[in-house]
Amino acid sequence: MKLEDPAARFRRFARAVTSEVGALNSSFLGRGRPLGAARMLNAIGRGRSDLADLRSYLGLDSGLASRLLRELEGEGLVATRPDAADGRRRVIRLTEAGCREFDAYERLSNSRAEVVLARSPNAPALLAAMDLVANTLASDRLCIDEVHPQSSEALYCLREYYAELDRRFEGGFEVARSRDPDSGDMVAPRGTFLVAMIDDLPLGCVGLKRTGESCAEVKRLWVSGSARGLGIARELMVSVEEAALSFGVRKLVLDTNRALEEALAMYRAWGWREIARFNDDPYADFFFEKMLAG
């Protein structure tokens, strides 16, 4: 191997992972069903009930999809019926037996995953590395969703966010001591809460909280360490500004801590202006505002 050549290192990675993925795929064959049918069963089990959707997700020709579907139907694993709203479409769901078969596949891939993870002396580091790779490879599938601040995605982000603040702030961080501990009113029309996800894994968040008729505060901007540099913070801020505008907000404010240097640099670069302290949060050192041009 040309030791310093990044392409060679990437190809080594691809080789290692290909053989692992190959083993995973061929382990599905133990259930006496070709891979295509197993993949379709899996996709249906994950809630894809629309055939056209299935087709495009699995990248199948309409004839092939139809045949695979009939195969599963013949085994009694799925049932289809015409869509009530559009008689041409067919709605697909797993039968009782289909659910059992789906669960069997789930257990298979989970156990394979666990075998691999068990091989690692340091599973958290391995998972972090896998996240970083997956985030980079799939960065074009980034999506920003509005969620309830009590949803599991939001709670996960906030937990990670607080843990990171606790690591980075000199004296640690406790939510209860911050000025504004609850995220309950970050719900439209009093605010919003956005989560950035790639392939269903939340990687960043931002909250918005109205403080007046045309004024709101941006809070809890966070991006996972495994997704830094992909422009997620930027996307979140653009989205939250759009949301604010849609509420009729014209002025945004925020506060932040001196330990969060990258954030400070970003705010300055993205048109935020430093202003005087406007609250007594013990963790806040810097204060910014931004006027929105509607």
Place this chain on the structure above:
Amino acid sequence: MKLEDPAARFRRFARAVTSEVGALNSSFLGRGRPLGAARMLNAIGRGRSDLADLRSYLGLDSGLASRLLRELEGEGLVATRPDAADGRRRVIRLTEAGCREFDAYERLSNSRAEVVLARSPNAPALLAAMDLVANTLASDRLCIDEVHPQSSEALYCLREYYAELDRRFEGGFEVARSRDPDSGDMVAPRGTFLVAMIDDLPLGCVGLKRTGESCAEVKRLWVSGSARGLGIARELMVSVEEAALSFGVRKLVLDTNRALEEALAMYRAWGWREIARFNDDPYADFFFEKMLAG
């Protein structure tokens, strides 16, 4: 996604990487040759000239391998002739045209690799993550080879080793200031130099240098950060002790620095006994010996 579930995170990784690898594989199809033939051409180009070896490496049936080979032969890309030593065997090599075709595939996969790496804001971190994943997945392919201390593998390891010492020692590290800067005499029978590799990437090394008839010094034990915890240091030490025994050495000594805490713990756990300073190396703080039971 069940956010805390490692298996789900692993599967997300597998999905992301599968689609990437799929894209890489299908990019090979642009050269009008099925994947199997392309893989065989690639393996031949990498120096596998023995058909049986090719077969087992690519996991092919003898009939299939023979057919693919004839296909490539028909295209004029490879030439075969009977093995001089064993007339049943055939020796395979690329023709002029085959080399050109091989190079074209090389360029293809390199350019795909570069596209992916360019997508990353921090290519070194991405490569480190890929190395960690590949090392873990392929840890059963670890092999320990004796190499010349001037070989490219050894020089790579030493460079990485010195760089790590420079990061970890309080006042930095300069080879020239160490007591024993050259590795030139770590060659049998005066010593040896071992490199640990997984899939051709060097991940660790250790040197042995005789200091007397039945005494030798262990030097330059290093394991890459992307491969810690896989037991490589242990394997290297076992191998170097075996090598020492084969030279008739009965007593090993070594020195190390207080910053290398894991190493200190390992030496103690593996039967090394702390002894008095035996040299004036400015970087050495601890001194150990171990008697070998032949």
Place this chain on the structure above:
DNA sequence: GAGGATATCTGACCTAGGTCAGGTAAATGA
């Protein structure tokens, strides 16, 4: 030098996966 082992080749056959040209029935729009 006979008999068995080994390396490769050949032809017959199979499956999974995929393409394509219609066909049917429902929905849509002028």
Place this chain on the structure above:
DNA sequence: TCATTTACCTGACCTAGGTCAGATATCCTC
């Protein structure tokens, strides 16, 4: 209302990949 579009199905056909049972030539061992 009627032509067009859409969603799905069907049958014919193809390729890549893979298995298997011999056939052939060479090697090894006694």
